[in-house]
Amino acid sequence: MTIGTEPTTGPALTEERIEQLRADFPILAEQPGGVPLVYLDSGATSQQPRQVLEAEWAFRTQRNAAVHRGAHTLAALATDDYEHARERIARFVGARPTEISWAMNATDALNTVALALAEANRARTVDASLRIREGDEILVTEAEHHANLLPWQRLADETGATLRWVEVDDDGVWTTEALLARITERTRVVALAHVSNVTGLVAEVEPIVAAAHAVGALVVLDACQSVPHRPVDLRALGVDAAAFSSHKMLGPGGIGVLYLAEALGAALPPARLGGSMITTVTMTEREFLPAPQRFEAGTQPVGAIVGLAAAVDYLEAVGMPAIEAHERALGERLAAGAASLPGVRLVGPRPGQERAGLASVVVDGVHAHDVGQVLDAAGIAARVGHHCAQPLHRRLGVAATTRASTYLTTTEAEVDRFLDVLSGVRSYFGAA
Amino acid sequence: MADPLAGLYQELILEHAKRRSGSGLIEPFDAERFLRNPTCGDEIRLRVRLGGDAALVESLGWEGQGCSISQASASVLAEEAPGLRVSAVRERIEALRELLRSRGAIEPDEQLLGDAVAFAGVAKFPMRVKCAMLAWVALEEALDELDAR
């Protein structure tokens, strides 16, 4: 895999092609429960191909040093890799390198935006247009992951702003029209997931950005479930901030990405202060570097960042359009299959409607934990629980759902196996 | 192929999960506990009334929702604890905890555990130990609260 190739469409993910790709993922050959692993939990965390592990190993064994500090050759090599990684990731999401700063994960990145806005509210020197005042509004959806809800709840509490949300229907779906109707002159922030981690709903970002910008509101996109699975061009979408996690896109854990569009990155004060983010410091004063360094206080996990860049290389070599097409088909297969099973309730868009490559279900009369246990006994790793979206589950009237989520290595046979085992769950527990 | 889940979902457990003995909150009661397992959202509200000069568990009722393991273990507890001395109930709770944490290394003591011996298989499923203990820990904490009064 060469670095710096133009984005490719990549050949379609046929059975044969997937077989080749799977050989790159050592863990897929494991049998943790004594049966072949059917990994349907990439939505929670993805697995890493050799190429990523090797890139990290090579960095750690040949080029590791503190970056942007010191004058030795090793530090220069490490700094090269580090900044090259930033360029790589920026290009992957249609951003400029200066718009990409590092975070621990998406949760951290989203918190950073909310904390920086709280700081902007306090700091006297900051652009007044960033201020959030009593009576202003922060708009989210009822389906958000807690990572994109709690920071906004707190920001509203702290500033006296009102948290508003667009409600979901009985399937957990909200509509663009309903969201647009909630945008008012007082809206200052609209925070939403690009793709829901529970329902697989894909948000129509452009009209939301247009309406938000028309009233001077910022749009913060939780891109955790979109960037790993489909081509995303953040500049083209026009969002002001976005967040995603390396561990969900074939990369290592411990590193996430915060995208701040140029204008916001220039205006936003840093939430964290310390080394590597300043120009001049006296005993009483401080001046900060511009973005992205301003948002990167302290030493970054450079090895993981190099691993993430390798993950992006891998994804682009396979081709994001091919991955998207593959997962779209798997998502539809999951949705249609689950909806056709008696006593199984499919959450999210109906079969035939657009959805990402995941599906969550409720099995009548059987708790999700028990469903997960039966799946696990068949070697199927699926996620059960509230998926960090309690308000959504409360609205759905359940404590927990069972979710199967796919990725580039998922086969149709795996989806069918999931559906097959799912179809037997109710009779196992005497609920059918 | 042998059912790998048979050790976990014993017949008795599946039966109890449906029967839900003791479900419903009792009045009057001496102590109440509400517990929630944040990982799966299972929850239980359990009330206990003591008798015999507070030496006996006289009655016990609960409401809650959760997986079959958590519901069955509440049901077993509600059938077996009433009429036992508080000290014996505590002993039983401790014995179940020890058994479930043993990863299968301990032979269950049927004499001591009664029907709860059916949960022995849970020991091999560490992710489910909390489910099986939920009602039992709720009772333990309720008894602790009464002791502290």
Ligand SMILES: Cc1ncc(COP(=O)(O)O)c(C=O)c1O
């Ligand atoms: C939609 C969504 N938002 C946010 C997160 C949080 O990601 P992380 O835990 O990597 O910070 C996740 C993953 O759990 C997610 O699926």
